[in-house]
Amino acid sequence: MNTDTSHQSTESSPECPDSVTRIRQAWRRVVPVAITLAVWLAFFALASGSVAAQSNVGDVYCGTGVETGIGIVFGAVAGLGLPATGFYVGRAGLSYMRAGGNPEKKNQAKEKLVMSCVGFVIIVLALISPELIDKVGSQMGFGFSDCVRPF
Known part of the structure; x- marks a missing residue:
């Protein structure tokens, strides 16, 4: 009879990589959107200052x-x-x-x-x-x- 507990812990761990994978996939979608939003906000902040000075x-x-x-x-x-x-x-x-x-x-x-x-x-x-x-x-x-x- 095999009483190795390390084998049992690896059987219950497949849920962990799935959740980590889902989190990584979510970050891969969120990070580019956040970077794009930050760039546009910086552009509008810089552009509005020079626009306000011109007619x-x-x-x-x-x-x-x-x-x-x-x-x-x-x-x-x-x-x-x-x-x-x-x-x-x-x-x-x-x-x-x-x-x-x-x-x-x-x-x-x-x-x-x-x-x-x-x-x-x-x-x-x-x-x-x-x-x-x-x-x-x-x-x-x-x-x-x-x-x-x-x-």
């Missing part, structure tokens, strides 16, 4: 390469991003229609469709956010200069 943000960029770069970047987002999003939404829709009764293929197609729609929302928000920020800023006493508005 029109971006006047210093008028007539420089930054003004041209803003136009190029937003033109590229609108010119390339929107058609690409339409292509991927259409492709995901066709994939969903071809899935037939296969639930695995349907779920994959739904996931692709949702991700394509999320990409479309991100592109639209990127295009309209400068105007929204300008509207809110004008209510608070500052606004963007005409040369840094993309459209």
Whole structure:
């Protein structure tokens, strides 16, 4: 008869690594979000100080390469991003229609469709956010200069 107690303690310990693994996985999700939030808060804290001192943000960029770069970047987002999003939404829709009764293929197609729609929302928000920020800023006493508005 084996009376070794160390063997019994290892049988009851599999719960411990599972909980440690779950905690590690939770931290892997929380840490990047916390770092991103801290960076954005620091950006807003620094940016609000310089914005408060100016009436029109971006006047210093008028007539420089930054003004041209803003136009190029937003033109590229609108010119390339929107058609690409339409292509991927259409492709995901066709994939969903071809899935037939296969639930695995349907779920994959739904996931692709949702991700394509999320990409479309991100592109639209990127295009309209400068105007929204300008509207809110004008209510608070500052606004963007005409040369840094993309459209």
